[in-house]
Each structure stands twice: as structure tokens, then as C-alpha cells.
Amino acid sequence: MKPIVIPLPNNAELAGTIADKLDAHIGQATILRHPDGESYVRVDTPVSGHEVVLVCTLDRPDEKILPLLFLARTAKELKAARVGLVAPYLAYMRQDKRFQPGEGITSAYFAELVSGYVDWLITVDPHLHRRNSLSEIYSIPAKVVHAAPSISDWIRSNVDQPVLIGPDSESAQWVASVAEGADAPYMILEKIRRGDRDVEVSVPEVGRWRNRSPVLVDDIISTARTMIETVSHLNRAGMMAPICVGVHAVFADRSYKDLLAAGAARVVTCNTIPHVTNAIDLSDPLSRAVQEMWLSTP
Ligand code: R5P
Numbered sequence: 001m002k003p004i005v006i007p008l009p010n011n012a013e014l015a016g017t018i019a020d021k022l023d024a025h026i027g028q029a030t031i032l033r034h035p036d037g038e039s040y041v042r043v044d045t046p047v048s049g050h051e052v053v054l055v056c057t058l059d060r061p062d063e064k065i066l067p068l069l070f071l072a073r074t075a076k077e078l079k080a081a082r083v084g085l086v087a088p089y090l091a092y093m094r095q096d097k098r099f100q101p102g103e104g105i106t107s108a109y110f111a112e113l114v115s116g117y118v119d120w121l122i123t124v125d126p127h128l129h130r131r132n133s134l135s136e137i138y139s140i141p142a143k144v145v146h147a148a149p150s151i152s153d154w155i156r157s158n159v160d161q162p163v164l165i166g167p168d169s170e171s172a173q174w175v176a177s178v179a180e181g182a183d184a185p186y187m188i189l190e191k192i193r194r195g196d197r198d199v200e201v202s203v204p205e206v207g208r209w210r211n212r213s214p215v216l217v218d219d220i221i222s223t224a225r226t227m228i229e230t231v232s233h234l235n236r237a238g239m240m241a242p243i244c245v246g247v248h249a250v251f252a253d254r255s256y257k258d259l260l261a262a263g264a265a266r267v268v269t270c271n272t273i274p275h276v277t278n279a280i281d282l283s284d285p286l287s288r289a290v291q292e293m294w295l296s297t298p
Pocket of ligand 1: 011167196199218219220221222223224225226229240
């Protein structure tokens with residue numbers, strides 16, 4: 001029985017490539033909004049006995065999560081063998097602690113919700129912050145795909161004489177591995193974030209890299225303030241206009257335009273969230289991860 005890959009709205013392209021690589025059928029689902037704002041879901045492809053893979057990236061998660069969970073539950077009731085979720089971008093990873101009295105630890109609540117409805121989860125470079133692995137909050141099998149090797153390949157093929165730049169100490173290990181794969185030097189900056197849109201970045205002595213093409217790499221570009229601050233510093237230091245590489249193109253409001261206006265030579269992202277900047281395809285490692293998941297979870 002062939003597996004069935006079902007894309008949720010706006011996930012058709014990546015889901016189609018993953019289905020091809022898995023030799024799976026593409027299934028259809030209908031998601032509508034009733035006039036009163038409630039969600040209507042229907043699984044249009046017979047799923048009984050099949051492995052089902054839902055593909056739904058979870059940026060702007062609040063509008064997506066209920067239909068996704070309803071669809072997962074429906075597929076299970078229709079006797080799918082298993083229902084897995086490929087969520088290339090996994091939301092609600094940042095609030096992993098009560099920073100202020102009374103705050104909700106939403107990363108744990110979100111994990112509990114998802115774990116109650118799907119049998120397994122695959123995502124790309126979740127922003128783990130203070131946690132070591134997804135299994136600390138997800139009670140289902142969860143696998144992480146790393147974008148670093150694909151980013152290294154892209155840099156190798158597209159940038160002459162790169163120097164990689166990581167925005168903060170949290171990115172150090174990750175940027176080091178991208179740099180190693182790209183056979184390029186790297187430096188790590190220091191970042192202070194005072195609020196959602198208030199970021200300060202300190203740039204160390206960059207003079208010796210003036211003849212190299214700076215490539216900023218970060219996992220998420222959201223308000224883009226981190227990248228914008230860094231681009232401005234590099235411009236002032238007389239470096240070439242940098243290429244900005246992000247894994248997840250969240251791009252809140254007009255942040256993409258602001259980043260270009262700040263002087264980025266080019267903005268490039270992985271295809272975890274559909275965006276005009278997607279240039280690095282992760283369908284290969286995602287498909288491999290699905291196959292590994294099927295093999296490792298009987
Ligand atoms: C933070 O720790 C992350 O690695 C990114 O640096 C951050 O999410 C980028 O956010 P923004 O684009 O809003 O500056």
C-alpha cells in the first residue's frame with residue numbers, strides 16, 4: 001500500500017516533491033472556514049490502512065493548528081495506519097520558560113497539543129533555546145532535519161571567498177558546522193535583544209576579512225532586526241554587502257523589504273516556509289527523515 005502525503009494549504013510544492021521522493025500518492029483534503037469562523041475539514045482521499053504524512057509548516061501557527069489537528073484526528077478515525085506530521089518550521093519554540101510571573105510556557109502546551117493528535121513529527125532546526133531535544137516536550141517520536149549541510153553546499157556553489165558570520169553565541173556551533181562544510185572561515189558576534197524589534201549587535205574586528213564576501217547565517221529571520229543591525233555594522237566597517245542566509249523565512253510585516261533596504265546583497269532561505277527568497281531545497285533530507293521514521297517506529 002502506497003503512503004499518502006497530504007499537503008495543507010500553501011504546502012503543495014514541498015509536499016509534492018516529498019511524495020515523489022517517497023514514491024507516495026498525493027492525497028487531498030478540504031479545509032474551509034464556516035461563516036461563523038469555525039473550521040470545516042474533510043479527508044478526500046481514502047486513507048484506510050495507509051501511512052499518512054501531513055505536510056504543514058507552522059509559521060503563523062494560530063490560524064493553522066486547529067484545522068491541522070482536526071485533519072489528523074479525521075485521518076486516524078478513517079483508519080490510517082499512522083498519521084505523521086512534517087512541519088518544516090515548528091512554531092512556539094521560544095517561550096520555553098516563565099520569564100515574567102504569570103506567563104504561559106507555550107512551547108510545552110503546543111507540544112502537548114500536537115503530541116495528542118499525530119503519531120510522529122519531523123521538523124527542521126527547531127529553535128531549542130534552553131531545551132536539549134524535542135523529546136523534552138513532545139511525547140511522540142520526533143526527528144530533526146539539519147539544514148546546515150544544504151546551506152554549506154549552497155554557499156560552496158554560489159559564493160566566492162566567503163566569510164560566515166553568526167549573529168550570537170547561540171548560533172556558534174551551528175555556524176561552525178556550516179562553515180566547515182563550506183570550507184570557509186567564520187566569526188560570531190554578540191547580540192543583545194531588548195525587545196521584539198530592539199536588537200543590538202557588536203561586530204568584532206572585521207578588517208582582515210575585507211576581501212571576502214560576508215555571509216550572515218541565522219536559523220530564523222523574523223523581524224529581521226538581527227540581520228539588519230549586522231548588515232549596517234558591516235557596511236560601516238567597509239565590508240562588501242553581505243548575503244543573508246536564513247533557514248526559516250518567517251519575515252514578519254515588511255521585514256524582508258527592510259532587510260534589502262538596509263543593504264543586504266541578497267537574501268536566501270531554505271524552503272521550510274514558502275517565500276520568494278527560497279533557494280535551498282530541503283526535500284531530500286526531509287524525505288530521508290520520513291523513511292527513517294517509518295523504519296524506526298513499527
Ligand atoms: C534568536 O535567538 C534566533 O536565532 C534569531 O537570531 C532570531 O529569531 C532572529 O529574529 P529577528 O529576525 O526578529 O531579529
